[in-house]
Amino acid sequence: MSQAAAPILITGGAQRIGLAMVHHFIARQQPVILTYRTRHQVIDELETQGVTCIHADFDEPDTITKLTTDIRSRTNTLRAIIHNASSWDCEANNPDYATLFDNMMRIHAKVPYLINQALGELLADDDAIGDVIHITDYVVEKGSPKHIAYAASKAALDNLTRSFAAKFASKVKVNSIAPSLIIFNQDDSEQYKAKTLKKSIMGIEPGSKEVINSVEMILNSNYMTGRTIQIDGGRHLR
Numbered sequence: 001m002s003q004a005a006a007p008i009l010i011t012g013g014a015q016r017i018g019l020a021m022v023h024h025f026i027a028r029q030q031p032v033i034l035t036y037r038t039r040h041q042v043i044d045e046l047e048t049q050g051v052t053c054i055h056a057d058f059d060e061p062d063t064i065t066k067l068t069t070d071i072r073s074r075t076n077t078l079r080a081i082i083h084n085a086s087s088w089d090c091e092a093n094n095p096d097y098a099t100l101f102d103n104m105m106r107i108h109a110k111v112p113y114l115i116n117q118a119l120g121e122l123l124a125d126d127d128a129i130g131d132v133i134h135i136t137d138y139v140v141e142k143g144s145p146k147h148i149a150y151a152a153s154k155a156a157l158d159n160l161t162r163s164f165a166a167k168f169a170s171k172v173k174v175n176s177i178a179p180s181l182i183i184f185n186q187d188d189s190e191q192y193k194a195k196t197l198k199k200s201i202m203g204i205e206p207g208s209k210e211v212i213n214s215v216e217m218i219l220n221s222n223y224m225t226g227r228t229i230q231i232d233g234g235r236h237l238r
């Protein structure tokens with residue numbers, strides 16, 4: 001019997017872009033382990049489809065140790081780790097800037113750093129190159145006056161890409177995907193949507209498929225590492 005394919009670990013896989021990635025991979029029989037914080041109804045469906053769904057609230061202490069120990073008890077190899085979990089919080093909603101900054105750095109930099117350190121060796125399979133993918137943001141290159149702590153934390157994640165690419169080579173590649181608008185949030189106003197669409201020269205809400213295409217390009221490469229795929233509709237040209 002052929003050995004089961006090594007699973008892909010996706011953090012924050014219970015909604016939106018993370019969930020779209022999960023559905024994409026199970027549609028092509030690629031095993032997935034996902035983490036979720038909120039038990040959205042879809043988790044029940046995914047578990048019946050054989051997806052390993054592990055609860056992990058990264059704001060809680062010891063979560064990383066519990067998560068990585070759990071994952072190691074389930075598998076001794078991983079095809080890829082996709083760091084997708086994120087909180088798009090901002091200074092306008094959080095006058096306690098110290099707490100906001102700590103929260104942003106934790107979810108976007110400390111969590112990927114600790115998971116990579118704890119599970120990186122599971123990626124180094126003799127038969128195939130492993131991948132770590134950091135989902136960053138266009139604001140890494142430009143900054144964001146309304147999401148200062150968020151942008152700084154994503155910039156930290158961007159830097160981790162180069163450090164881990166050097167640390168893990170040559171059996172494991174590490175790359176970033178830096179999106180700007182991919183999908184709006186349900187509570188986004190029409191005014192906000194119109195303003196946001198004007199920020200890029202493509203002027204569209206492209207959808208999660210853009211991220212999935214970039215993930216697949218990285219997974220299919222045997223050469224690209226320490227680099228960033230920027231899917232931002234030409235925002236830098238405005």
Ligand SMILES: NC(=O)C1=CN([C@@H]2O[C@H](COP(=O)(O)OP(=O)(O)OC[C@H]3O[C@@H](n4cnc5c(N)ncnc54)[C@H](OP(=O)(O)O)[C@@H]3O)[C@@H](O)[C@H]2O)C=CC1
Nearest residue numbers: 012016017037038057058059084085086179180181182183
């Ligand atoms: N949407 C967009 O247009 C853009 C997205 N990006 C990036 O793409 C990625 C996916 O974006 P999107 O799907 O919109 O992300 P979401 O804002 O929907 O968040 C993704 C997931 O992160 C999880 N999460 C948040 N905080 C925590 C925490 N403390 N512990 C555990 N899980 C947590 C949430 O879990 P739960 O729901 O279970 O609570 C959620 O499912 C993110 O990294 C984002 O920064 C970048 C640019 C544009």
Ligand SMILES: Nc1nc2c(c(=O)[nH]1)N=C([C@H](O)[C@@H](O)CO)CN2
Nearest residue numbers: 086087088179180181182183185196
């Ligand atoms: N975790 C999240 N990060 C980001 C989101 C989001 O919904 N969740 N959304 C954006 C915006 O789409 C922005 O790129 C355009 O206004 C950025 N990051």
